[in-house]
Each structure stands twice: as C-alpha cells, then as structure tokens.
Amino acid sequence: MSREPxxxxxxxxxxxxxxxxxxxxxxxxxxxxxYPILPDGPIPPDLAPQARRAVNDCPxxxxxxxxxxxxxxxxxxxxxxxx
Ligand code: SF4
Numbered sequence: 001m002s003r004e005p006x007x008x009x010x011x012x013x014x015x016x017x018x019x020x021x022x023x024x025x026x027x028x029x030x031x032x033x034x035y036p037i038l039p040d041g042p043i044p045p046d047l048a049p050q051a052r053r054a055v056n057d058c059p060x061x062x063x064x065x066x067x068x069x070x071x072x073x074x075x076x077x078x079x080x081x082x083x
Contacts, residue, residue: 003066007027020054023054
C-alpha cells in the first residue's frame with residue numbers, strides 16, 4: 001500500500017533556526033518566530049529533492065518524511081527512515 005509523502009515536525013525538538021527553509025525554500029516558509037510552516041498536503045514530486053535535503057539537513061532531527069519515497073541516504077536513511 002502506498003502512502004503520499006508528507007513532511008512532519010517534532011515541535012519539541014525543533015529549534016526554530018530555519019535550516020529547513022534554507023534547504024527547501026519553495027516548500028517551507030518560516031513564521032514570525034522562525035518556525036517552519038509546512039505545506040498542507042503531500043510533497044509535490046518536483047519539490048521532493050528540496051524536501052529530502054531539508055530532512056537530511058535538519059540539525060535537530062525534528063523534520064521527518066512520512067510516506068513513500070523517504071530519503072535513502074543521510075541521517076534519516078541511517079535511522080531506517082523513521083524517527
Ligand atoms: S531545520 Fe529542523 S530544527 Fe531547524 S527549524 Fe527546520 S525543522 Fe526546526
């Protein structure tokens with residue numbers, strides 16, 4: 001069974017420094033306090049590379065990819081695709 005890819009955030013872990021927005025500027029915007037606002041739906045296929053970069057670059061392991069197409073490399077891949 002396939003699941004649409006989405007980004008999720010562990011708000012307890014997120015430090016609000018916005019590294020994810022720098023990695024995925026077409027997908028993630030920051031609120032007035034610097035915390036990310038994620039797309040309200042599945043990750044568009046053309047923005048999947050940005051989403052993967054944002055997940056892999058998140059220094060707090062707060063940003064996660066759920067569903068199909070999870071990043072295979074980087075930190076998330078080493079953790080088996082789930083945190
Ligand atoms: S990179 Fe990670 S810790 Fe930083 S703002 Fe984005 S989700 Fe939060």
